Amino acid sequence: MPLFGALGISGSGITTTRKWMDAISDNIANINTATSTDGEAFRARYVIAQAVDYGSGQGGVRVAGVASAGSPEGRMVYEPDHPLADEGGYVRYPDIDLASQMTQLIMAQRGYQANLAVVDRAKDSFQQALTIGRGA
Template sequence: MGIFAAIGVAGTGLTVHRKWLDAVSDNIANINTVTATSEEAFRARYVVAQEITSGDGGVQVAGARFGDPEGRLVYEPDNPLADEGGYVRYPDIDLSSQMTQLIMAQRGYQASAAVIDRAKEQYQAALQIGRS
C-alpha cells in the first residue's frame, strides 16, 4: 500500500469515527430529555460501519440504527408533562455504555489521525530525498 492509499484509508476512518462521535454526543446530550407518555422518547442513534472492499479499501458508514421509541417510564408526578398516573417517558440510554463508546470512537479517531500524520511525514521525507 502506498503513502497516498494509507492516507485515503485513514481518511475514511476519520469520517466514520467523527460520525460515531457525533451520534454518541447527541445521545449523551439527550439522555435526560423527557416527553409525555403519549409521545415517543428520544431515540438513541447508533452508527453502523461497513468495510469498503473496492479500491484501496477502508470503512464507510452503512447506516444507522435507532433505539427504542418506548424508552422508559419514570414516575414524576410533579413534572408538567406527567400523565394522569404521574409518569413521563425518558430515552432508554445507558450513560456508561455511551461513555465507553465515546472513548472507543475518540481513540479510533486519534489512531486514524496518527496514520495520516505518519504518512505525511513519510511523503515529506521522500520529497527531501528526491531533492538531494
C-alpha cells in the first residue's frame, strides 16, 4: 500500500467517525426532548458505514446513510404539570438508552483517535523519507 494511501484511508475513517460522533451527540442532546402525545417522539439516528474497495488497499470507509431507530411512540411519562401534557397528564419522550449512546461514543472516539494516530505515523514517515532524500 502506498504511503499516501494510508492518509486517504485514515482520512476517510476520521470523517466517518466524526459523523458517527455527531449523530450520537444529537441523540444525547435530544434524550429529554418532550413532545405531545399526538406527535412523534425523537428517534435516535445511527450512521451506517460502508467499506470502499475493501481489500484493495486504496479504499477506506464512507457513510452509506443514516438510519432512524426506535419507535415514533417513544415512551409515555406521566407529567401532569408539563405544558405539553395531554388530558391524562402524559408526555411523549424518545426511547433512547443513555448507556448505549455513551458506549457508542467511546467506540467512536477510539476509532477517531486510532485514525489520527495513523495520520501522525504517516506524517513522521514522510518527514523521515525527506531527510533520507537530502542525504542527512
